[in-house]
Amino acid sequence: MDTMTSMDRVMASLSHKEPDRVPVFLLLTMHGAKELGMSIKDYFSDAKNVIEGQKIIHAKYRNDCLNPFFYAATEIQAWGGDAIFIDDGPPNAGAPIIRTTEDIDDIQPPDMDHPILRMGLEAIEGLVDHADGQIPVIGTVLSPFSVPVMQMGFEGYLNLMYEDQDSFWRLMRKNEEFCVKWGNEQAKAGVTAVAYFDPLASSSMTTPDQYRLTGMKVAERVISRMDAPTATHLASGRALPIIEDIVSTGTGALGVCTLEDLAELKRVCKGRLSLLGNLNGIEMRRWTAQQAEEKVKDCIMKAGPGGGFILSDNHGEIPFQVSDEVLLAIRDAVDKWGEYPLDWIV
Amino acid sequence: MVESLSDFVYKTLTTLRINFMISRMKGHKTLDLTEAAMDLEGYFLAVDKPSAFALLDRLTDTSTGTEIVDDVIMPALESIGDRWEKGQVSLSQVYMSGKIAEAMVDKVILSTGHQADSGGSVAVAVLEDHHNLGKRILASVLSTSGMQVMDYGHALSVDELVSMVERDGVDYLMISTLMLPAALRVKDAMIQIKERSPHTKVIVGGAPYIFDPALGEEVGAHAVGRTATESLNILKRMMREGA
Numbered sequence: 001m002d003t004m005t006s007m008d009r010v011m012a013s014l015s016h017k018e019p020d021r022v023p024v025f026l027l028l029t030m031h032g033a034k035e036l037g038m039s040i041k042d043y044f045s046d047a048k049n050v051i052e053g054q055k056i057i058h059a060k061y062r063n064d065c066l067n068p069f070f071y072a073a074t075e076i077q078a079w080g081g082d083a084i085f086i087d088d089g090p091p092n093a094g095a096p097i098i099r100t101t102e103d104i105d106d107i108q109p110p111d112m113d114h115p116i117l118r119m120g121l122e123a124i125e126g127l128v129d130h131a132d133g134q135i136p137v138i139g140t141v142l143s144p145f146s147v148p149v150m151q152m153g154f155e156g157y158l159n160l161m162y163e164d165q166d167s168f169w170r171l172m173r174k175n176e177e178f179c180v181k182w183g184n185e186q187a188k189a190g191v192t193a194v195a196y197f198d199p200l201a202s203s204s205m206t207t208p209d210q211y212r213l214t215g216m217k218v219a220e221r222v223i224s225r226m227d228a229p230t231a232t233h234l235a236s237g238r239a240l241p242i243i244e245d246i247v248s249t250g251t252g253a254l255g256v257c258t259l260e261d262l263a264e265l266k267r268v269c270k271g272r273l274s275l276l277g278n279l280n281g282i283e284m285r286r287w288t289a290q291q292a293e294e295k296v297k298d299c300i301m302k303a304g305p306g307g308g309f310i311l312s313d314n315h316g317e318i319p320f321q322v323s324d325e326v327l328l329a330i331r332d333a334v335d336k337w338g339e340y341p342l343d344w345i346v
Numbered sequence: 347m348v349e350s351l352s353d354f355v356y357k358t359l360t361t362l363r364i365n366f367m368i369s370r371m372k373g374h375k376t377l378d379l380t381e382a383a384m385d386l387e388g389y390f391l392a393v394d395k396p397s398a399f400a401l402l403d404r405l406t407d408t409s410t411g412t413e414i415v416d417d418v419i420m421p422a423l424e425s426i427g428d429r430w431e432k433g434q435v436s437l438s439q440v441y442m443s444g445k446i447a448e449a450m451v452d453k454v455i456l457s458t459g460h461q462a463d464s465g466g467s468v469a470v471a472v473l474e475d476h477h478n479l480g481k482r483i484l485a486s487v488l489s490t491s492g493m494q495v496m497d498y499g500h501a502l503s504v505d506e507l508v509s510m511v512e513r514d515g516v517d518y519l520m521i522s523t524l525m526l527p528a529a530l531r532v533k534d535a536m537i538q539i540k541e542r543s544p545h546t547k548v549i550v551g552g553a554p555y556i557f558d559p560a561l562g563e564e565v566g567a568h569a570v571g572r573t574a575t576e577s578l579n580i581l582k583r584m585m586r587e588g589a
Contacts, residue, residue, distance in 0.1 A: 158438050205438060
């Protein structure tokens with residue numbers, strides 16, 4: 001039985017202590033549209049919808065956080081690009097806003113008064129008000145190192161990274177300026193922590209050596225200037241080869257992927273970096289309630305002891321296709337297997 | 347003296363290595379293709395284009411175009427694909443390897459007149475999605491192996507894709523996806539392809555199929571390629587079997 005507020009539970013776990021039970025972050029964004037009977041596009045057209053949707057999700061799944069995140073392409077919209085909506089998934093970023101290296105000199109970091117950013121801040125303020133200090137509200141920024149995938153396309157960005165370091169660093173400086181401002185505006189609006197989404201940092205995407213020379217330096221600079229604690233998320237990418245580097249960026253938690261062994265991650269990170277994960281969001285769509293329970297139990301067994309663990313999915317966003325039944329089964333399994341002390345683990 | 351012994355071992359090994367390199371630079375006919383493939387893999391992973399092309403120059407003196415492509419470049423790419431699947435190399439290395447390999451093959455064609463066999467028409471596409479990198483890597487690997495590939499682009503609707511396949515009478519369609527909705531949309535494409543172009547075989551790939559190994563069967567694809575090189579091998583097998 002829960003004896004702590006979500007805020008106290010999460011804070012205790014992030015301090016590497018055992019709270020009353022394992023905290024759970026069901027990172028649902030588009031499900032709010034389903035709850036309100038709206039299209040995803042309409043849902044994300046007004047902060048009030050997101051506030052209402054998150055309140056419903058929180059009550060329905062007894063979630064340990066509120067998640068005001070809209071979709072990744074909002075940052076691209078702020079930079080002057082487009083978002084392309086579909087009916088059953090997060091919108092894609094439209095055509096690249098950077099096509100040539102000259103464009104890097106021309107683009108300007110978005111103003112915080114941009115309507116899409118204002119809407120995001122309005123959703124945060126509404127949810128912070130609702131949380132009343134009892135529930136963590138999680139802000140989100142895309143890392144300056146990863147957002148160019150949407151600014152210029154993956155291929156263009158990899159070419160830039162390998163072939164034009166001067167332009168790469170010019171872009172990083174502009175992206176860093178925006179990222180720090182945007183994160184700190186969210187901190188000012190009251191978020192408990194900022195998720196620093198950095199999929200390109202993952203060793204699935206760039207080599208550890210490359211990361212140390214680029215994305216890690218960017219992360220160190222940005223995270224040190226953030227007015228709220230950060231949790232780095234690699235969005236389904238591998239982390240083990242760069243754990244020490246991620247620790248050195250000063251982040252407090254790490255979203256980890258299902259392709260790596262959670263027990264090994266826990267062993268390496270114990271006492272230094274809290275873990276967030278690592279339920280397979282793609283596979284989750286087809287789980288039965290029994291499978292969901294087994295997966296939750298397995299995660300808790302591997303990473304729950306000693307705290308420093310929040311059960312979540314491995315991507316940072318649960319697909320629209322995942323059913324209420326599976327989500328409720330996950331949540332029920334946390335109640336069944338997540339209560340501390342975890343005496344059932346031999 | 348201990349120090350002298352270690353110096354001796356070091357100097358001996360260095361001398362052997364130097365002699366070996368000199369013998370290679372002299373264009374010895376004994377350049378081993380397996381070893382060359384391993385060297386090339388190292389150059390690919392280090393994104394060391396000059397060394398890759400220097401090796402190609404040496405190979406061109408002693409090997410046919412087919413040997414260079416089939417026994418050196420493709421094994422290097424295949425090993426990198428396998429290592430990516432195991433989490434040992436990064437996608438950026440896979441992409442840059444494909445890019446260098448393509449440039450090498452262009453040079454091989456110019457200098458040796460190498461032409462690969464074609465076992466049917468092949469098209470690559472990204473359905474609905476705007477993420478193009480997977481298709482680009484796939485196209486590089488196919489093109490490096492000598493396949494003539496039609497690039498249908500990205501962000502295609504099911505109707506657009508099926509119309510293109512029907513129009514061109516495509517024998518083998520390879521669909522790359524990154525997002526789950528796009529991977530699921532393959533199911534709609536398969537229903538239409540089976541009606542309008544029943545001989546077409548479809549190979550799918552991309553992150554959703556890796557994270558959910560049962561997804562390929564669910565959407566009705568003929569095969570799933572976990573890496574670009576695995577997709578190529580599936581394609582070659584289908585061509586051989588006349589599937």
